Amino acid sequence: MGKILIIDLTTKSYEIEETPNELIENYIGGKGFGVKLYQKYINKDTEPLGPENTIMFLTGPLTGTIGPAFRSCIVTRSPLTGTWLDSYFGGHFGQEIKYAGYDVVIIKGKSDNSIYITIENDNIEFHETNELKQKMISETTKIIKEKHGKDFRVACIGPAGENLVKYALVTCEPMRQAGRGGAGAVMGSKNLKALAIKGNNLVNVADNEEFLKAVNKAYEELRKSPSIETLNELGTPSSIPFAQNAGMLPTENYKYGQFDKSDQLESQPQSNAFWQRDIACSGCPIACGKIGEIYKGKFKGTISDTIEYETLGLIGSNLGISDINYVTKIANLCDELGIDTISTGGSIGFAIEASKNTNLSFLNNSDLKFGNADTILDLVENIAFRKDELGNILAEGVKRASAHIPESKEYSVHIKGLETPAWPPRGAPGMGLALMTADRGGCHQRAFPVSYEAGSEKWHGENLERLSIDKKAEVVVYLQNKLAALDTLIKCDFATSGISEETYLLLLNTATGMDLPDNYWQELGAKIWDETRRINLKHGFDRKDDYLPSRFVKEPLPDGPAKGHRITQSDMDNMLDEYYNLRDWNKKGVPSEKNYVKSSSNK
Amino acid sequence: MKKIVVNPDLCTGCETCALICSYYNLGGFNPHRACLTIEHFKKGVFNSLSFCQQCEDAVCSKVCPTNALEIDREKGYITLDKDKCIACGNCVEQCPFDMITIDPDTNKAFKCQLCDGEAYCVRYCPHNALGVYKK
Numbered sequence: 001m002g003k004i005l006i007i008d009l010t011t012k013s014y015e016i017e018e019t020p021n022e023l024i025e026n027y028i029g030g031k032g033f034g035v036k037l038y039q040k041y042i043n044k045d046t047e048p049l050g051p052e053n054t055i056m057f058l059t060g061p062l063t064g065t066i067g068p069a070f071r072s073c074i075v076t077r078s079p080l081t082g083t084w085l086d087s088y089f090g091g092h093f094g095q096e097i098k099y100a101g102y103d104v105v106i107i108k109g110k111s112d113n114s115i116y117i118t119i120e121n122d123n124i125e126f127h128e129t130n131e132l133k134q135k136m137i138s139e140t141t142k143i144i145k146e147k148h149g150k151d152f153r154v155a156c157i158g159p160a161g162e163n164l165v166k167y168a169l170v171t172c173e174p175m176r177q178a179g180r181g182g183a184g185a186v187m188g189s190k191n192l193k194a195l196a197i198k199g200n201n202l203v204n205v206a207d208n209e210e211f212l213k214a215v216n217k218a219y220e221e222l223r224k225s226p227s228i229e230t231l232n233e234l235g236t237p238s239s240i241p242f243a244q245n246a247g248m249l250p251t252e253n254y255k256y257g258q259f260d261k262s263d264q265l266e267s268q269p270q271s272n273a274f275w276q277r278d279i280a281c282s283g284c285p286i287a288c289g290k291i292g293e294i295y296k297g298k299f300k301g302t303i304s305d306t307i308e309y310e311t312l313g314l315i316g317s318n319l320g321i322s323d324i325n326y327v328t329k330i331a332n333l334c335d336e337l338g339i340d341t342i343s344t345g346g347s348i349g350f351a352i353e354a355s356k357n358t359n360l361s362f363l364n365n366s367d368l369k370f371g372n373a374d375t376i377l378d379l380v381e382n383i384a385f386r387k388d389e390l391g392n393i394l395a396e397g398v399k400r401a402s403a404h405i406p407e408s409k410e411y412s413v414h415i416k417g418l419e420t421p422a423w424p425p426r427g428a429p430g431m432g433l434a435l436m437t438a439d440r441g442g443c444h445q446r447a448f449p450v451s452y453e454a455g456s457e458k459w460h461g462e463n464l465e466r467l468s469i470d471k472k473a474e475v476v477v478y479l480q481n482k483l484a485a486l487d488t489l490i491k492c493d494f495a496t497s498g499i500s501e502e503t504y505l506l507l508l509n510t511a512t513g514m515d516l517p518d519n520y521w522q523e524l525g526a527k528i529w530d531e532t533r534r535i536n537l538k539h540g541f542d543r544k545d546d547y548l549p550s551r552f553v554k555e556p557l558p559d560g561p562a563k564g565h566r567i568t569q570s571d572m573d574n575m576l577d578e579y580y581n582l583r584d585w586n587k588k589g590v591p592s593e594k595n596y597v598k599s600s601s602n603k
Numbered sequence: 604m605k606k607i608v609v610n611p612d613l614c615t616g617c618e619t620c621a622l623i624c625s626y627y628n629l630g631g632f633n634p635h636r637a638c639l640t641i642e643h644f645k646k647g648v649f650n651s652l653s654f655c656q657q658c659e660d661a662v663c664s665k666v667c668p669t670n671a672l673e674i675d676r677e678k679g680y681i682t683l684d685k686d687k688c689i690a691c692g693n694c695v696e697q698c699p700f701d702m703i704t705i706d707p708d709t710n711k712a713f714k715c716q717l718c719d720g721e722a723y724c725v726r727y728c729p730h731n732a733l734g735v736y737k738k
Contacts, residue, residue, distance in 0.1 A: 064633070
């Protein structure tokens, strides 16, 4: 395999190490490498925005190959939550890390002036950023490519990252974001505006012929999957009618689970407004993305890729906005400024509800209300530039903003400080448990039991009772282990609905020459979950932090098929007890010491 | 002669064509090392792909001092005999479409020979954006 590039911004120097065999054999790549390297470079007291925090760009063993839909990730300590953070991105940037000859790029220290770095194979250079300061994402990318060549792939932050907005993101070219948890603020705190990378190394696999067979098998599975077909045709907005019907569409700061104008957020209105063609990440046959230019109206000419389900939920229904042109414009502005649309929608939704309940001067704005898209558009900019008192407070995220507003805890919606995604769990307690236990805070991507609870997936051949907590911990543990294990390869979430666990194993074995057993994923996943848990325990997170926000616990859902449902304190305690037990963690959520089977060996 | 053609409306920019190209020809993956080029978003939201035109009266074959490049009308493309190539760079300089390079590893000219007629880029394109045009 490859090498690890370690860049020290304080001294503007770098080292290149061989990737240790032991790391590969036990942790494969991606998230697996992340948990080990995190413990090497980040300690329990590391300040997320201090020079001692470290930000890593990690690839997997299949990233950069033709294997379908493999991505890359950033690992760092989150300034938003204080937890471990792993944030994933597609596109082309991660592949280029591999072509430059690296498995991982680690960045530590802090530059005393604002800079960007170019990496061309083993040639690493540090550049002044005078002309890039406070520049938008697309402009930053364009200037760097014009200067250094179009073959460079750029990862950069926008003004929000420079201004240390706690949920600033890193955009990885083109338009793919490591969106959640504030990795962009970590880059900003290091005075690092961008990384540009290119390489001419070939990424080789162990067994050429067998690898191609495995790739063809994966293609076949993707072709046969109806959900993949839907993603290609309609993209993620196809989840809008599902969530609406299930009563799980966040509406007006998660107060409701249905939005009366949800049909305007579906795929068709978006397609009518701007979709021109399909786009895919490198090596991906799915092409869930759509891109185009808004054809008419106030925002004519705005180029955008798909407004994804999460953004439609958080910027659309959660803020009461149904005009797809406005949702697109607001999302586009978030992308350009470099802030996470989920946390932005969560923070603004919280502020709007707060403005109804308090007389605080910074919330005294009669235009600040659900559905008022122009005011919301201005507020997004005020957050990214920390322009006024409200923008400055909301730039800190819901948890910290709530501390400024008396009695706001009952409607401040976050878990461990991470604003929750567009899958509010009233009506799906398994999803509640998934959000409660996700290692980076309120996240839907560590397990998605909704498909079993409100969708058509069966658990060991049986339909699960939607509103019951029965068997939900089992499902969550299984899914979390599976997805964490596949994140050592850095799979695409969507591809997992087509590609089988068996085929993922075949891809890995043929690419690396490893000979991993059939039951490998669950074991590897459980090991990773123990590790991220230990990391979070060191940072002071434990059982007390594994609970849902008050809104989902105390307020029965007012609408939809699960009307009247809430997830009670005893539901949460019972699910947590069962979940910890299945993981062999004690009642406080501390993992027992285990002898992990050395899970891999080279042929 | 035959050549690869593209329908840009169907191209998703996934680079599968370039990945399979470098894999077939060089044994590993890297789209920069393919004998086709992709410029993402060159035309607004559309991509621009370039392929060897397998010219009827190919200038590369004319400027090659060792006859490493030859027009093979039966096969339908310009063949490259790597053993004869001395990496002089004349073909690279003269190709009007910039579709020949000197490969950094082999130090030999590198151009599209339709994968000996298999045209893997066409076969692997997941959205059927590519085809082989025969005149």
